[in-house]
Amino acid sequence: VARPIKAKSGRLALGTDVGLRTGDNEDALVLDTEHDAFAVIDGMGGYEYGEVAARIVAEEIQRGVQEHVTPSDMQRRAHLRMRENGIREGGACYAAGQIIGKKLHVWHAGDVELMVVDRRGTIKFAIEEISLQNAPRGLYPGTAILDRIDFMNYDRIIAASDGLLDNVDIREAVLAVKDLP
Numbered sequence: 001v002a003r004p005i006k007a008k009s010g011r012l013a014l015g016t017d018v019g020l021r022t023g024d025n026e027d028a029l030v031l032d033t034e035h036d037a038f039a040v041i042d043g044m045g046g047y048e049y050g051e052v053a054a055r056i057v058a059e060e061i062q063r064g065v066q067e068h069v070t071p072s073d074m075q076r077r078a079h080l081r082m083r084e085n086g087i088r089e090g091g092a093c094y095a096a097g098q099i100i101g102k103k104l105h106v107w108h109a110g111d112v113e114l115m116v117v118d119r120r121g122t123i124k125f126a127i128e129e130i131s132l133q134n135a136p137r138g139l140y141p142g143t144a145i146l147d148r149i150d151f152m153n154y155d156r157i158i159a160a161s162d163g164l165l166d167n168v169d170i171r172e173a174v175l176a177v178k179d180l181p
Contacts, residue, residue, distance in 0.1 A: 026050035027161055028058035030065075030096065037065040039096035042112050042161035044132070049085070053092040056081045057136060061096050071096070071107035071144035079141035091137030095127060095159045104151035107144045110135035112161050117174050119154040 026043030028051075039061045043050030057078045064074035082091060093110025106114055108127050115126040127147065134142045156177040 026054055028054040028092075030058050030062050032062060032065055035065045035098060036100070037061075037096070037098040038157075038159065039094055040112050040114075040159045040161055041092050041094040042110070043092045044090040044135070044137075049087045050090055050092070052085060053082055053087055053090060053136075056085065057092040057094055061094065065098060071146050074107075075109065075136045075144045076141045078136040082136065087137075088139065089137070091135050091142070093132060093135045093161075097157060097159070099151055102151055103148050104155075104157070105146065105148050107146045109142050109144050112159065114157065114159040115174075116149065116151065117156040117158060117177055118152070119156075121174050123174065124155070125149045 028039075028041040028043070030037065030039035030041070032038070039058060041054045041057045041061070043052075043054035057075075060074045060078040060081065063069070064071070064077070069077075078092075093108075093112045095106065095108040095112040095114035097104055097106045097114065099105075104116065104125075106125075106127060108114060109130065110132050111129050113127065113129070115123050118124050125147075127145070130145060134145065136142050158173050158177055160173070
C-alpha cells in the first residue's frame with residue numbers, strides 16, 4: 001500500500017506489492033525526499049537474482065542522484081555490480097525521475113512505465129516503452145533514455161512496473177491520482 005510522503009516539491013507516494021506471484025517481490029523502490037527523486041525498479045522475472053538486480057539498480061540510482069552522476073553512468077555502475085555479483089542473465093528495468101526547478105528529469109530503461117497527468121486528468125507525458133535490451137543486464141550495460149519535461153504545480157506522476165499496469169486500466173490509474181490534494 002502506498003503512503004504519501006512530504007518532499008521538497010510536494011507530496012510523493014510509492015508502493016509495491018507482490019501481486020499474484022507466489023514467490024518474492026522482485027521490485028525495488030527509491031524515494032529520496034531530500035533530492036526530490038524517485039524510482040520504480042522491476043527485476044526481470046524468470047531469471048535468477050531478479051530481486052538482487054533490482055536492489056543493485058535502486059542503490060545505484062540513489063547513489064547517483066546524491067552524487068549528481070549521469071543516468072548513463074548510474075546504469076553502467078549497476079551493470080558492473082551485477083557482474084560482480086554473478087548475475088550473467090536478466091537484470092532490472094526501471095523508471096526514475098527527479099524534480100529540478102520546474103523540470104522533471106526522467107530516465108528509464110525497459111518496460112517500467114511513467115506518465116505525468118495534469119490537474120484535469122490529461123496525460124501530458126508518457127515514456128515510450130523501449131526494449132528490455134536497454135535495461136542494465138548481466139551481459140551488458142544497456143542504454144538509459146533521458147527526457148526533461150516541464151513540470152507544473154498540481155501535476156501528478158504515475159510510475160509503475162508492468163505487474164501493476166498490465167492489470168489496471170490506465171484510465172483508472174489516471175482518475176485515482178487526478179483529484180489527490
